[in-house]
Amino acid sequence: xxxxxxxxxxxxxxxxxxxxxxxxxxxxxxxxxxxxxxxxxxxxxxxxxxxxxxxxxxxxxxxxxxxxxxxxxxxxxxxxxxxxxxxxxxxxxxxxxxxxxxxxxxxxxxxxxxxxxxxxxxxxxxxxxxxxxxxxxxxxxxxxxxxxxxxxxxxxxxxxxxxxxxxxxxxxxxxx
Numbered sequence: 793x794x795x796x797x798x799x800x801x802x803x804x805x806x807x808x809x810x811x812x813x814x815x816x817x818x819x820x821x822x823x824x825x826x827x828x829x830x831x832x833x834x835x836x837x838x839x840x841x842x843x844x845x846x847x848x849x850x851x852x853x854x855x856x857x858x859x860x861x862x863x864x865x866x867x868x869x870x871x872x873x874x875x876x877x878x879x880x881x882x883x884x885x886x887x888x889x890x891x892x893x894x895x896x897x898x899x900x901x902x903x904x905x906x907x908x909x910x911x912x913x914x915x916x917x918x919x920x921x922x923x924x925x926x927x928x929x930x931x932x933x934x935x936x937x938x939x940x941x942x943x944x945x946x947x948x949x950x951x952x953x954x955x956x957x958x959x960x961x962x963x964x965x966x967x968x
Contacts, residue, residue, distance in 0.1 A: 797838040801846045804834035808850045812860060821860075825938030827851060831875050832882065832901070833946050836894065837953070840883025847875035865920065870912040878905035894947040902939050906932050 811826035820826075831850060835843035855861050855868030862868060878901045885897040914928035 797842050800834060800837045801842055804830040804837075805846050805850050809854055812854065813858075816860070822934065823937045824941050825935055827854065827861075827871070828875065828935075828938055829942055829945060832878055832898075832942055833949055835879040835882035835901075836886065836897075836946065836950055838883075840880050840887065843879035843883050844876045847879040848872045851875060866916050870909060870916065873912060874905045874909045877908050878902065881905075894950045895943065898943060898946055902942060906935055906939070909935070 807830035808827045811830065812821050815821040815824055815826040827850065831843075831847045834846060837843075838846075849872075851861055851868050851871040855863050861871050881901045881904055882897055885892065885901070889897065910928040910932040913931040914924045917924040917927035
């Protein structure tokens, strides 16, 4: 199981590094939050600790390697904290409520993540002597197109993975 989890972390982590580059080429990176999609989805496939570790590492690695997200203003560390918290929340909810539909877990986790992001942006803006309420409010609202994308894509991804698993299991049991 650990090898499969490591493979998922590597695959989804690589997607989280690549998707922002593609989205930024067409100037939609900030709107659709492409790094979030694979990292939030990962939390539905692996244990909470693995998902959180990957989610905290990828934004910091991307920021160090490409400058996006930037470390100043501290977007990379804020994203890392937000994504790790969301991944941990999703993983724990999946453990507590294993039969809950993806949306039941995803919606509160996304709102929770946005609240963490806004709170950390408020603190950073205050420290940098910027209008903290305005910065936090804009940060909270700017992510909603990306949230809608996740609300559509992640449950669909979960359905497809369940169907694939079911088909694979049937094939394996019927093979001579």
